[in-house]
Amino acid sequence: MIPVNTPLLDGNEKKYLLECIETQWISSEGPFVKRFEDQFAATVGRKHGIACANGSGALDIAVAAAGIGPGDEVILPTFTIISPAASIVRAGGVPVLVDSDPNTWNMRVQAIEQKITSKTKAILVVHIYGLPVEMDAILALAERHNLIVIEDAAEMHGQTHRDRPCGSFGLISTFSFYPNKHVTCGEGGMVVCDDDRIAERCRKLRNLCFEPERRFVHHELGWNYRMTNMQAAVGLAQLEKLPQHVQRKREMGLRYQQRLADASEIQLPLTRNDAAENIYWVFGIVISDAVALTPEDLAAGLAKRKIGTRPFFWPMHQQPIFESMGLFQGQSFPVAERLARRGLYLPSGLGIKNNEIDEVCDAVKSILSGASRIDG
The missing domain is CATH 3.40.640.10 (Type I PLP-dependent aspartate aminotransferase-like (Major domain))
Known part of the structure; x- marks a missing residue:
């Protein structure tokens, strides 16, 4: 596992x-x-x-x-x-x-x-x-x-x-x-x-x-x-050991980036923005809308290979508890809604080994390669 x-x-x-x-x-x-x-x-x-x-x-x-x-x-x-x-x-x-x-x-x-x-x-x-x-x-x-x-x-x-x-x-x-x-x-x-x-x-x-x-x-x-x-x-x-942990996280992120760079069906996280290099608390991916595969499908396929995942956050304006309280009625935030429905993150703990990252990447690409495309 x-x-x-x-x-x-x-x-x-x-x-x-x-x-x-x-x-x-x-x-x-x-x-x-x-x-x-x-x-x-x-x-x-x-x-x-x-x-x-x-x-x-x-x-x-x-x-x-x-x-x-x-x-x-x-x-x-x-x-x-x-x-x-x-x-x-x-x-x-x-x-x-x-x-x-x-x-x-x-x-x-x-x-x-x-x-x-x-x-x-x-x-x-x-x-x-x-x-x-x-x-x-x-x-x-x-x-x-x-x-x-x-x-x-x-x-x-x-x-x-x-x-x-x-x-x-x-x-x-x-x-x-x-x-x-x-x-x-x-x-x-x-x-x-x-x-x-x-x-x-x-x-x-x-x-x-x-x-x-x-x-x-x-x-x-x-x-x-x-x-x-x-x-x-x-x-x-x-x-x-925080400096070593940060260094290791960035090494993990770079390995994921390199191994998944040719997977056109997914959006990878940015390696950096104007303010900083990514620290990769988790390694998230977003599945393209052109692929007839949901994060739940990908997670299930990875689970069969004994690989854990977790879904992205669910937007606050669509949380059932807040809806029941009458909050955010009629509000829409399309980017967050898409991230929630098309994103998940891969094994990202500090204890993961490089060969395990490679195994995860191979499994992700294998499942994606078998997914049909909505655009034909």
């Missing part, structure tokens, strides 16, 4: 975990949490890091700390995981969607300004799959309209935008440490920022909004989104 993701745990993970067990510091009070927060924040060029249970929790905290509340409009891409939109909705805010660029698959920056109204409070940027969003244009737009920028850099560990680390932009940024990320804790997340007041607010929201005067007397609601010392120990070991 070639799984869609195989993590790589060949650093100090075992050593640091044993230290947790031997010292009996396994909870969120353990010393690895602070070490991980400080070193991760420094890595992405931020003053503060606030470790939490997962990336979705990091977004909940960030949205609340940014002051998003009932009626506030927040602009974000429709083509993303559900977590950013869910955080906005839970805060009482109103998600306002923009379509994707067909080449980078990121949010179409040129479409943002026309969505700004008197109720717009923030732009929530989500970097998708390996290339950064055009942040210079986003920041200029936000400054011109006095808007907050929240940066979801969950997929961007080690990526830069014109040599500045992703995760260093705007008021506040978030990361995920799910097993398919360049840095993993198994589960985990991080909020990073520069403002002392915002950082303290995030720490309070992460920890049930306990009050210093009397711990179990609460004046507001927060979350139990704490990260354990054991998670942080794994994360710290992973962070130590």
Whole structure:
């Protein structure tokens, strides 16, 4: 079996975990949490890091700390995981969607300004799959309209935008440490920022909004989104190897690019955009409309060969839960809709071997060669 993701745990993970067990510091009070927060924040060029249970929790905290509340409009891409939109909705805010660029698959920056109204409070940027969003244009737009920028850099560990680390932009940024990320804790997340007041607010929201005067007397609601010392120990070991992980991801991406270059039936990801070289968080492909083969067909064919895949994100404006809430009625975003229906990604974990990448590519091309063409 070639799984869609195989993590790589060949650093100090075992050593640091044993230290947790031997010292009996396994909870969120353990010393690895602070070490991980400080070193991760420094890595992405931020003053503060606030470790939490997962990336979705990091977004909940960030949205609340940014002051998003009932009626506030927040602009974000429709083509993303559900977590950013869910955080906005839970805060009482109103998600306002923009379509994707067909080449980078990121949010179409040129479409943002026309969505700004008197109720717009923030732009929530989500970097998708390996290339950064055009942040210079986003920041200029936000400054011109006095808007907050929240940066979801969950997929961007080690990526830069014109040599500045992703995760260093705007008021506040978030990361995920799910097993398919360049840095993993198994589960985990991080909020990073520069403002002392915002950082303290995030720490309070992460920890049930306990009050210093009397711990179990609460004046507001927060979350139990704490990260354990054991998670942080794994994360710290992973962070130590981030440069090697980035290098390996780019080697994997280049190998996929070379082996699939002659497969005219699929669109490959861009190797770079104006701001950065692709970091290949995942290696996505989009099947041509001229081929009578769906991503589900391709995934099924690969599964028979014991190769794992995963579909692309489903657009927010077509999510059943949001439709049931009456959101996004009558809205259409054709690029995102096509990406969702014609895209999937191939095994992309750091633990995959070169011969396995070759096997995946051979299988993909074999299945594509047998697909009929709609244009005859």
